Amino acid sequence: MTEPNMSVPTSESTQEDSGTHFGRWLLETAIMIALAFLLAQGIKTFVIQPFVIPTGSMEPTIMTNDRVLAEKVSFRFREARVGEIVVFDDPTGRHPQLIKRVIATGGQTVDIRDGAVVVDGEPVSEPYVHGKVSDPGTVPLPLTLADDQVWLMGDNRPNSGDSRFMGPINESLVRGRAFSIYWPIARISALR
Numbered sequence: 001m002t003e004p005n006m007s008v009p010t011s012e013s014t015q016e017d018s019g020t021h022f023g024r025w026l027l028e029t030a031i032m033i034a035l036a037f038l039l040a041q042g043i044k045t046f047v048i049q050p051f052v053i054p055t056g057s058m059e060p061t062i063m064t065n066d067r068v069l070a071e072k073v074s075f076r077f078r079e080a081r082v083g084e085i086v087v088f089d090d091p092t093g094r095h096p097q098l099i100k101r102v103i104a105t106g107g108q109t110v111d112i113r114d115g116a117v118v119v120d121g122e123p124v125s126e127p128y129v130h131g132k133v134s135d136p137g138t139v140p141l142p143l144t145l146a147d148d149q150v151w152l153m154g155d156n157r158p159n160s161g162d163s164r165f166m167g168p169i170n171e172s173l174v175r176g177r178a179f180s181i182y183w184p185i186a187r188i189s190a191l192r
Contacts, residue, residue: 048072049176051087054095057154057162061128062099067183070176079171080105080150085178085191091166099178100152100162110151111142132157137164150174
C-alpha cells in the first residue's frame with residue numbers, strides 16, 4: 001500500500017499564489033474601470049449628455065445653473081422641430097453651449113411684429129414667455145431660413161442673446177434635445 005503524495009504548501013508557494021491572485025485582480029479591475037469609462041464616454045457622445053445652463057435666457061422654464069439632460073439620438077434620424085428646446089454650440093464662442101427653443105425651421109419665414117413672433121405670416125402662440133414682449137434684434141426681419149437652419153429664441157425674451165442677434169443657427173451646431181431638468185432636486189421635471 002502506497003501512501004498518497006500529500007504535499008504541504010510551503011510559504012514560498014503560498015506567496016506566489018497570493019501574488020498571482022492580486023495581479024489578476026488588479027488587471028481585471030483596471031480593465032473594468034477602462035470599460036466603464038469608455039461606455040460612459042460613448043453614452044455621453046452618442047446618446048445622452050448633461051449640461052449646465054450658463055445664462056438666464058430660458059427663465060423661468062430653465063433657471064441659471066440648472067442641470068439638464070439632452071438626448072442626442074433623435075436628431076440622427078430627424079431634424080429639430082418647432083417648440084423643442086435644444087442645446088447647441090455657441091457660434092459666438094462666449095459659452096461652450098447654449099440652450100434655446102426652436103421657433104422656426106428650414107424654409108419658414110420669421111418676423112417680429114408689435115412684440116409678437118410671427119412665422120409664415122401667423123402669430124406664434126408662446127405661453128412659455130409669460131407675456132414678455134419679443135423685441136426685434138439686430139438681424140433684419142422678415143427672414144426666410146435656409147433648409148439647414150433653425151431660428152432659436154430664449155423664453156426670457158428681454159434677456160436672451162438669440163437668433164434675433166446672432167442670426168439663424170445651422171442645424172449642424174445643434175447637439176441635442178433637452179428633455180429634463182435633473183438638478184437641483186426641487187426642480188426635477190420634464191421640459192416642454
